[in-house]
Amino acid sequence: MAPSTNFAGAARGPSWGRWRDGWRRPAWSSRRSEWPRTRRRIRFVVKLIDKLRSAIAEERPFYSFEYFPPKTEAGIENLYARIERMGRLEPAFVDVTWGAGGSTAELTFELANTIENVLGLETMMHLTCTNMPRRRIAAVLDDCRARGIGNILALRGDPPRGRGAWSPIADGFSHASDLVRFIREEHGDHFGVCVGGYPEGHPEAPSRERDLDHLAEKVATGADFVITQMFYEPELYFRFLEECRERGVDCPIVPGLAPINGYLSFQRITGFGASAPPEIVSEIEARRFHDASVREYGQDLLTGICSRLLEGGAPGLHFYTLNLERSVQVILDRLGIVPERIERVLPWRSATAVQRPREDVRPIFWANRPKSYLARTQDWDEFPNGRWGDAGSPAFGDLGDHHLAFRPIRSDLARERWGRELHSIDQVREVFAGFCRGDVDGIPWYDWPLDLESEPLRNALVRLNLAGLLTINSQPRVTGAPSDDPAVGWGGAGGRVYQKAYLEFFVAPEQVPTLLAALDAGPSLTYHAIDRSGTAHSNCDTVNAVTWGVFPGEEIRQPTIVDPRSFEVWKDEAFDLWLSSWAAVYDEGSESRRLLQRIHDTYFLVNVVDNDYVDGDLLGYLLDAVQADEPPSMTIVAPVT
Template sequence: MPSRGDINLRDTPKVHEKIKHRQDMGKIFFSFEYFPPKTPSGVDNLYDRIDRMSRVEPLFVDVTWGAGGSTSDLTLEISGNIQRYFGLDVCMHLTCTNMPSGKVDDALNAAKERGIRNIVALRGDPPKGEEWHSIEGGFEHAVDLVRHIRKSFGEHFSICVAGYPEGHPAGLLEGNLTYEQELHFLKEKVEAGGNFIITQMFYDTDRFLQFVKDCRSIGIEVPIIPGILPIQNYNGFERMTKFCKTHVPDEVLKALQPIKDDDAAVKEFGIRLGIDMCRRILHSGLVPGIHFYTLNLEKAVMSIIEGLDMIPKNQSIRSLPWRPATIDRRRHEDVRPIFWSNRPKSYISRTEGWDEFPNGRWGDNRSPAFGELTEHHLLGSGGFRSKEEKEALHRAYGELKNFSDVSNIFLRYLSGEVSRLLWSESDGLAKETMIIMEPLKWLNKHGLFTINSQPRVNGVPSSDIVFGWGGPGGYVYQKAYIEFFAKREVVEALIEASKSYPLITIFAVSSKDSELLTNTKNLSSANAVTWGVFPDREIIQPTVVDPYSFLVWKEEAFSIWTELWGRLYEKDSTSQQILRHIHDNFMLVNVVDNDYVAGDIFRLFDDVVPKFSLHDTELVANHVS
């Protein structure tokens, strides 16, 4: 199977192999750690944060395992969902604490079933207020866990082990081990099968750099990644450094003392310190990248990454127009219908039963069987994840009195006043939408409710910050595309008018049946609407318009009016009735302008839309209410 050569290495499942690739390329990387929140709303917020932070393309993320295995089920759930939905490879923590070997195997098998290929093997902390002790049938040291994973699972997992530049809190720092003994035990973990090392947090950069040199001097050759914990607030910093017995340089303490009661000043200092530490560490040439302990927060970490210029400001870092998956069977998938562009998690759910995934071309549109439309409440693909989310959307949308109110919500979304449209799983608009913003507003003002679009693109460099994908050196192309809901009479008028525009293709369907209204006789093949040309590679066609998939998508698209938006309101309210009327009487339409060189997709609408007033629809609303 040909590889698309993913610039973000999603086609490489094991983290130590990703690191090797980055080292060979001479490119540094960064990665993030998250922990399982204590509440359902906290989990929801974490998924949103991961979704946003994933856009800067961390090489991997890891998810912690609570003290004494207290969060084991949630760690597995969150790790599995990140691996499945977010296009990120997960390094899942696993500890020895309170874990007999059978329970360890259960966790490893559960990780394997979820497509997780990377494990952080730790001894772990005991539950709060308890002393650490081994249990019958368990493991006493992290090295025992590493050996067990290698014995039971071979090379299936990439294994990360922990390093302690200042000594382990229960070892050197308690006077139980010497520094040399700790280095020896770290080497044992590597020799047992550890592929790379992430260190405990530290603030003494000199000690860390010496630690790396000492590791190399005794033959530890695997990558060593520094763990950086940005200072977020003084109390949290003091609590964490005391718990971990972390040495804090005098200059850091002196700088914090006069500002310790000013959270904003402390956070700003933490960002500057993080940038300075990381810059010095990276300039040493001793490490391949930086691992950030996020504490499930994003601002400080993202500010440090930006301060280090680790995110290109004027160059695309996208592998494809949509985010590729990191489930092994999907790693070479590179073609999807454009309809799910804004709902990728739903698409992944509905296609996860496929034996093969399109690579190179879409193929026979009759062969793939899409899964049933279900409510994926957890990730917001088919339902509200929480009561708080539902209430927030209700406040943002307000009650509907007429169809103009519906139009206004779409307009407010395009203007940034409403952060999310329910046909999208993420907040905000794509950058390319700004290119066609005014025509889109004009359509929505006239009662054509747009849910997906892209402007035409003719040979833009693949590194372009707005349109680019696939890495530098290529050129990307797009046919103009618009998807929207409109009244049937508008659709019929558009199809009639399209006779004057032979390069425009229209498909439309209602919620009531699967009969396609179209101006083309070609119903059997897909129409590539995005493609890229790269040196020494076949042409890549990552998004298509496929008639069969459109009929599958329409069930989902129409259901959002009633099953999502409608649920914001009281049963049989005017708001619900208006949305039900749109569901029952409007059509879902997609329009493609195949002239990507000089076309203007909006010419078609210029001829038709002014003939139909939104006021006509408002008259219908009077009957609804």
């Protein structure tokens, strides 16, 4: 039987503050004259060392990616898109660098906060001693703790640009070990702490032995694990590892690798202090005028180095990506260490903060825009667990201009994707149909292409869009599929999962009367239809579970629901995307822009659930409805509750 669809009486959701700028300026911002400690709600975090130890115990090689803050707004948006794509490779974590002299402090914090809390990847933030008095470092750590950033790469740091030798500031720290000690004294075991290691020795160290002793001190004062500086000779790592073990450093030591993406890229990498054997330099010099050849050689080289490291016992690999993705992906594919199937705990990707993994219920409306949902709910103190709460409180935040909720796309690329000029609704329908076919790369209501579970629906979705139902969300009915099914499974092996068919779409006002008559004639259908102004039609005012799972020895899990009040919140965002993401790529006053404005102003947004999860044919029924003058007959069983 399907679970009960009435969730009345569950705990009320938390109240929200407004989300204005996409992120709140940290208390230690350099634009303030003081850096007072914040007194925010403390969040619990998952420490990376626990993930690494688990992978090591399972003899499962892990990998991680480093990114640096871009200099332009466009670069930031591109980086978020790249991190999201690379996140599908399931790295153990990512880390974000801290610019020389603290030059990117605020942006580093913004990136780390967004990657951790919105993109849902475990994130480690660099923190350096350069230009950072104790009070400012204390405020940074308090802000990290408040925002759920629970892992720090503690470094001394480079001198600010334009200065020669590094020197401490008043009331600052002189060494990374001082920073590690301060973190442990102030926060105990709350933070995961990583430090850097130098297989070729730190360039400023008086001797290799002193540098190794300093690393041992960093670990002794509280560091959990070590990431090495980049290198191109595996034997350097193995020698370094042996010397560290001789000094009692028994924590994981992860080799750092920098893919070679071109001749100039290689020159910069070696300028950072990574030497390369003469034979590698010679091969790259011979290709210096052919970057594609350099890149291919670099991919072959790094694949071999990584294989040697893993075969020799390295626990994992840390990639200095230089904000590029292709070479990293090629290398990982060749190594064969990317999981073929990612086991989903829930139908949607879980977030990283400890509070959110306790969350196990979400409205289906944000299924294709999870970053928007996470941004809206980032400051909740509690998350729905087992039952969806009363949404009558103002629980959902205002997205405002949040950079991930309304990610811009270059106008020329968008017009290439969605039409250089739009003269009729048929062209708009064709864009939606093309997306369902796989011919159009994306539309504003999807953060990614149609997923595997939608494959059986693809042809019907194309026909529905061409008939005027502009679809933005769907799921097929599922009746007791194994919980490890590659398309619809979640929750691990041993269970059975169920889904009610669901479809969400925009529809023209002239089609609404016929459509509503058909929906009312379907005994197992529940629906909500609403326009931009709030004019609504519905035959259901209760919460409806549309995905659930049955697992041995557990209560039924109900992770995805349709909630009428949440739908009213979602409709504002869904309608706004017509203008903010699509119409905005055309000139003001153009015919294309007027057409999209008219859709925004007059169309209805509709969601439909077929409660017959055994024999229902929702998409076929809707196709008959929009292609016939009279509502079709519908012989299906009554809703199961």
